[in-house]
Amino acid sequence: MRHYILILAWVWSLGLGAQTRGDSVFSSLQPDRLTLLVFYDPDCAECRQELFALRHASVVESRIKEELLQVLAIYTGEDEALWRSHRESLPKSWLVVMTDGGIDGYDISALPAIYLLDADRKVMMHNPTVSQLSSLLESLWQDP
Numbered sequence: 001m002r003h004y005i006l007i008l009a010w011v012w013s014l015g016l017g018a019q020t021r022g023d024s025v026f027s028s029l030q031p032d033r034l035t036l037l038v039f040y041d042p043d044c045a046e047c048r049q050e051l052f053a054l055r056h057a058s059v060v061e062s063r064i065k066e067e068l069l070q071v072l073a074i075y076t077g078e079d080e081a082l083w084r085s086h087r088e089s090l091p092k093s094w095l096v097v098m099t100d101g102g103i104d105g106y107d108i109s110a111l112p113a114i115y116l117l118d119a120d121r122k123v124m125m126h127n128p129t130v131s132q133l134s135s136l137l138e139s140l141w142q143d144p
Contacts, residue, residue: 038114054133063137
């Protein structure tokens with residue numbers, strides 16, 4: 001089953017410094033890359049730990065630089081001031097979003113919630129550890 005995400009969102013691309021409102025988040029993404037969706041709350045200790053681990057996972061950064069992976073960090077709360085104060089702590093290569101409505105098709109009952117999507121937006125992994133994610137990202141582009 002295909003999973004789609006339609007979010008009316010404040011989209012803030014740290015790399016471009018641009019904000020837009022009312023776009024589907026997927027319209028801001030590159031269609032030919034894997035996508036790592038990271039649903040988080042800046043007040044969540046586990047979220048901060050997971051974001052820290054992802055920021056420091058060398059294979060994640062390498063795959064972003066190689067234009068094979070994109071990361072979409074999605075704040076699911078309502079405190080815009082909290083989101084704005086936290087978003088600059090995330091890598092400039094990530095797209096950082098605050099939702100302004102519901103999210104369909106993704107289980108976010110516990111945060112952080114992480115999904116790795118293929119280029120067709122099909123779920124490849126749900127809530128992988130950083131180690132599991134790193135292993136998969138390394139194995140997908142290994143030389144034979």
